[in-house]
Every structure is written in C-alpha cells, then in structure tokens.
Amino acid sequence: MxxxxxxxxxxxxxxxxxxxxxxxxxxxxxxxxxxxxxxxxxxxxxxxxxxxxxxxxxxxxxxxxxxxxxxxxxxxxxxxxxxxxxxxxxxxxxxxxxxxxxxxxxxxxxxxxxxxxxxxxxxxxxxxxxxxxxxxxxxxxxxxxxxxxxxxxxxxxxxxxxxxxxxxxxxxxxxxxxRLLGFELRSDGTQNQCLNLAYQPQPQELVDGVTIGQGNFQPITMNGQEVYRFAVRRVPEVIEKALFRANRSVEDVDWLLLHQANQRILDAVGDRLNIPYDKIISNLAKYGNTSAASIPLALDEEVRQGKIQPGDTIVASGFGAGLTWGAVVFQWGR
Known part of the structure; x- marks a missing residue:
C-alpha cells in the first residue's frame, strides 16, 4: 500500500x-x-x-x-x-x-x-x-x-x-x-518449514511439576526445491503489484535488484518479467547468499561503480524464510 x-x-x-x-x-x-x-x-x-x-x-x-x-x-x-x-x-x-x-x-x-x-x-x-x-x-x-x-x-x-x-x-x-514509488509485502507462515534456523528445546525440570525448555538454535535447514518454486512464482507477482502501485511498467525499470540467493532464480524472474539480463544486478558469484545484506550490498557496489545514476528506477525484491517476500520500487538519489 x-x-x-x-x-x-x-x-x-x-x-x-x-x-x-x-x-x-x-x-x-x-x-x-x-x-x-x-x-x-x-x-x-x-x-x-x-x-x-x-x-x-x-x-x-x-x-x-x-x-x-x-x-x-x-x-x-x-x-x-x-x-x-x-x-x-x-x-x-x-x-x-x-x-x-x-x-x-x-x-x-x-x-x-x-x-x-x-x-x-x-x-x-x-x-x-x-x-x-x-x-x-x-x-x-x-x-x-x-x-x-x-x-x-x-x-x-x-x-x-x-x-x-x-x-x-x-x-x-x-x-x-x-522517490519511494510503491511497494508490496507478503508473508505465508504455512510454508515456514521450508527454511528454518530453529530453536530446539531440551526439557529441564526445575522443581516437581515445573519443566522448562532450555536448548540451542540448530543449523539452517532448507528445502531448496520448494524455495526455488516459491521464489520464481511469487517474486514476479509481487514485483508486478509493486509496479502497479507505483504507476510504473516493467519498461520503466532501469535495474532489477533481487535478493542474491541463486543465479537461476535471478534469471527465471527476469525471464518471466521480460527484463533483459543487462538490467539484472548480480554479485552473488563473489559473496553468495548474505540474507538481509544481499540487496544493499549489491546496490552499493553498483552505485560506487557508477552504473546506478541519480534518477534511475530500481525494483528491489527480497524473499526467504518465514516465508516472506516483498518488492519496493524507488529512484536513486534526490
């Protein structure tokens, strides 16, 4: 909204x-x-x-x-x-x-x-x-x-x-x-099990009749195929809705800046939106998936290299655990 x-x-x-x-x-x-x-x-x-x-x-x-x-x-x-x-x-x-x-x-x-x-x-x-x-x-x-x-x-x-x-x-x-033109955010807890960094409680009885769970967080688990299917289906949809709210079309987009999860996802989303590969920002070859850091890290590199210029229209989309996903349309600079 x-x-x-x-x-x-x-x-x-x-x-x-x-x-x-x-x-x-x-x-x-x-x-x-x-x-x-x-x-x-x-x-x-x-x-x-x-x-x-x-x-x-x-x-x-x-x-x-x-x-x-x-x-x-x-x-x-x-x-x-x-x-x-x-x-x-x-x-x-x-x-x-x-x-x-x-x-x-x-x-x-x-x-x-x-x-x-x-x-x-x-x-x-x-x-x-x-x-x-x-x-x-x-x-x-x-x-x-x-x-x-x-x-x-x-x-x-x-x-x-x-x-x-x-x-x-x-x-x-x-x-x-x-310069923040439009956005759309979504969550779907029914798919939470697809990607987790979960707490694992261990029962510990303090006194008779009072047991608590003290434990540790477990390593990341992921169903890669489900996350891929989710991303290539939902990300183009949320981008189109954000563009609609921004009163912009795909043709107005100068740069597509996706969460850097997997190059196959970046390519698939670009194909579904008919956005040329030279407009898709990608630096995951150097850094992998850095979660919440991936979009601003890639943005900063492109700005400092002079590729992103003031007034350029950028569509950024994040997606991941929760499951959560969203897109925002903005112009760089004042």
Missing amino acids: NVKQPGLGIAITGSGSATPLATLDNEGLSQLVETSDDWIASRTGIRQRRLASPNESVTTIATQAAQSAIAMANLSPMDLDLIILATSTADDLFGSASQIQNALGAQKAVAFDLTAACSGFVFGLVTAAQFIRTGAYQNILLIGADVLSRWVDWTDRRTCILFGDGAGAVILQANEHD
Missing part, C-alpha cells in the same frame, strides 16, 4: 557495504564436503563467499557499512534520528542495533532490530519510510547485515555452499520529491 502525507517524501541518499576479510571459494569447500567448483557454480552461480572470523561480528561489519553510507549522504552520526538493523543473526538476542548506535556515536538515534530473514532489507525500507512520511524522523540509517556462517552446518552440502556473511546500508532522508 501507499499512504503518505502531502509533502513528506523519501530519498535514498547514501549507501555503504562491508564484508569480512576471509574468502572461502568453491575449491576450498570441496575439502569440507563432496562437491566441486563446477557443481556449485552451475547450480547456484556462486564462486566464493566471505566468512566472518571470531573477531568479526554483525556489529563490526554493520558499523563499517553504516559509516560509508553516512559519509556518502554527507551526514554525521549525530544527524541520525533512527537506526534500523535488519538481521536474523544478531550478536545478542536482545538486539544489536543499539551496539551499532554506540559504535557510530549516534547518540540521538533510536535503534532497533527487525527480523524478516532474506526479506529483511525490503521490509526495513518500507518500515523506515513510514517514520519519514508521518513526519516523525528526518534521517534514518537502514542496515541489512547477517553472519550466517555461525549457523551453517558445514557438513551439509545442500546449505553450506550457499551462504556468506556481509553488510549493506542506506540512508533515507525526508525529501520534497518522493
């Missing part, structure tokens, strides 16, 4: 990204599980991924990405009113956004986490926009960051080939001209 007060528009004025130092390529993975570079690349498009060391965290890489975005927008941390961290792998289950606020020195900013898995950045973008459209805040930092390597079973060939760690960030500012 699109509901806003007159004169309260949004512009995305800065971007930034950061990835861990260590790189694990497909040849290295073949030392852990029975696989090969050809097998992984042909099925996913992924060649390598970045993995966080014990000294790196969601907070450290998110802070680096945020600093770059703040600098591009010509702001200081003290200008920020709100920080939203889209993540499923917070350093602290109570949330990591406040740690980032402290690391940045953004004392005036409210900070909170938002969890919607690989859709997190798109959901966060729409959430941030509402604070600007109501006049509550002027300058918002939105970060997508995940360290999925903590939760991957590195003996499971079905999942360990897919995921990497990273962070991306954008600055949203109040603007006379509204």
Whole structure:
C-alpha cells in the first residue's frame, strides 16, 4: 500500500557495504564436503563467499557499512534520528542495533532490530519510510547485515555452499520529491518449514511439576526445491503489484535488484518479467547468499561503480524464510 502525507517524501541518499576479510571459494569447500567448483557454480552461480572470523561480528561489519553510507549522504552520526538493523543473526538476542548506535556515536538515534530473514532489507525500507512520511524522523540509517556462517552446518552440502556473511546500508532522508514509488509485502507462515534456523528445546525440570525448555538454535535447514518454486512464482507477482502501485511498467525499470540467493532464480524472474539480463544486478558469484545484506550490498557496489545514476528506477525484491517476500520500487538519489 501507499499512504503518505502531502509533502513528506523519501530519498535514498547514501549507501555503504562491508564484508569480512576471509574468502572461502568453491575449491576450498570441496575439502569440507563432496562437491566441486563446477557443481556449485552451475547450480547456484556462486564462486566464493566471505566468512566472518571470531573477531568479526554483525556489529563490526554493520558499523563499517553504516559509516560509508553516512559519509556518502554527507551526514554525521549525530544527524541520525533512527537506526534500523535488519538481521536474523544478531550478536545478542536482545538486539544489536543499539551496539551499532554506540559504535557510530549516534547518540540521538533510536535503534532497533527487525527480523524478516532474506526479506529483511525490503521490509526495513518500507518500515523506515513510514517514520519519514508521518513526519516523525528526518534521517534514518537502514542496515541489512547477517553472519550466517555461525549457523551453517558445514557438513551439509545442500546449505553450506550457499551462504556468506556481509553488510549493506542506506540512508533515507525526508525529501520534497518522493522517490519511494510503491511497494508490496507478503508473508505465508504455512510454508515456514521450508527454511528454518530453529530453536530446539531440551526439557529441564526445575522443581516437581515445573519443566522448562532450555536448548540451542540448530543449523539452517532448507528445502531448496520448494524455495526455488516459491521464489520464481511469487517474486514476479509481487514485483508486478509493486509496479502497479507505483504507476510504473516493467519498461520503466532501469535495474532489477533481487535478493542474491541463486543465479537461476535471478534469471527465471527476469525471464518471466521480460527484463533483459543487462538490467539484472548480480554479485552473488563473489559473496553468495548474505540474507538481509544481499540487496544493499549489491546496490552499493553498483552505485560506487557508477552504473546506478541519480534518477534511475530500481525494483528491489527480497524473499526467504518465514516465508516472506516483498518488492519496493524507488529512484536513486534526490
């Protein structure tokens, strides 16, 4: 939906990204599980991924990405009113956004986490926009960051080939001209079992008649075929609805920016929408699936390489665990 007060528009004025130092390529993975570079690349498009060391965290890489975005927008941390961290792998289950606020020195900013898995950045973008459209805040930092390597079973060939760690960030500012043109968000809990990072309780009796469940989160599990079928069916639909709400057509799209899950999904969605391959942004060969970080990470690279120019129309779509999916149509810059 699109509901806003007159004169309260949004512009995305800065971007930034950061990835861990260590790189694990497909040849290295073949030392852990029975696989090969050809097998992984042909099925996913992924060649390598970045993995966080014990000294790196969601907070450290998110802070680096945020600093770059703040600098591009010509702001200081003290200008920020709100920080939203889209993540499923917070350093602290109570949330990591406040740690980032402290690391940045953004004392005036409210900070909170938002969890919607690989859709997190798109959901966060729409959430941030509402604070600007109501006049509550002027300058918002939105970060997508995940360290999925903590939760991957590195003996499971079905999942360990897919995921990497990273962070991306954008600055949203109040603007006379509204550059957030339309969006559509969806959830379907009936398909939750397709992709999980689930808590496994272990019964523990405290006193007679009082038993609690204390346990741990289990490694990521995924039904890859179901997730693929879901994505290639639902993502084109939600993009078309977002474009309708934006009063735009597929021909108006300069860039298609999908969650970087699998090159086959990117290609299939592009084919269904009749969007040329040269308009589809892809960097998953270098980073793999970085969950909530994937869209802003790819966006920042394209902006810094000069491919995305002010005024370009971008359709971004996230999809993943929940299951959740959504699309947003926006123009880069003021």
